[in-house]
Amino acid sequence: MALSTAKRLYDTKRFAAVRIVQETYDEDENSSRERVIFETTIADRENRAAKQTQVNTTPKVDRSERHPLRKRPRVEAPVVEKKGPSLWLLLLLLGVIVAGGFGLLLFLQSL
Template identity: 65%
Template sequence: MSQAVSFEVDTYQNNRWVLECVLDDKDMALSTAKRLYDSKRFSAVRVVQETYDDASNSSRERVIFETTVADRDNRAAQQKKSDVAKKEVVDRSERHSLRKRPKKEEPAKKKPSIWTMVFLLVGILAVGVFALLYLKSL
C-alpha cells in the first residue's frame, strides 16, 4: 500500500517532449527545470509529478511546473513595461521639480583686501587716540 513519488524534468525539443532526468526531490526538480529554461536552449520546460500506487499497480501523472518561450517573452515585456512606468514617474517628478522656481544663487561675497583691513585698523586706532587725548584735556 505504499506510493512512490518521482519528478520528471522534460524539455521541449523538435516538437516533442524529451525526458531530461527523474528526481525524487520536488525542489531539486523545480530548480533543475528553471536552470534548464534559463539556459535558453529549450523552448519549453516542464516538471511532471508521477505517483505510483503499489496496491492498484497504477500511476498518476500531473504537471506541476511548465513554462514556455511565450512566458519568458511575456515576463520580459512586463518587466520592460514596469521599467518604462518607473521612468515616467521619475520624469514626472523631475518636470514637477522644474516648475518650481529655482533658487537664485547669491553672488559670492567679495572678501575685503588686506589694504582695506589695514586702513580700517589705522582709522580705529586714530579715533581711539584722539578720544583719549580729548578726555585727558578735560
C-alpha cells in the first residue's frame, strides 16, 4: 500500500522526490534500524552513498584534548542619527495645543 501511494504521489509531479523508509524496533536492545525500501531520485541514492563513505572515513575525535571555545568579538550596534523633531519637542507642542484649546474653550464660555 505504501509503495503504490508513493508512486502515485510522485506521478502527480507535485513532489520532487518520494521515499519509503522501513523502521524496525528491537525491544531487547532498545534500538531501531532504518532501511530505505523505495526512492524516486538518483540524487537520494548518491547522497546516501556519499554519507556512508563519509561516515566510514571520518576519523574518531579524541574528546580528552578538547580546546575551549573561542568567543566571538562583540559587535556594537551602529549609531543611527535621528531625523526630525525629538520626542520632547513633540510633547511640548502637544502641551501648547492642549493649553490653547483649553484657553479657547474658557474664552468661548465667558461670552
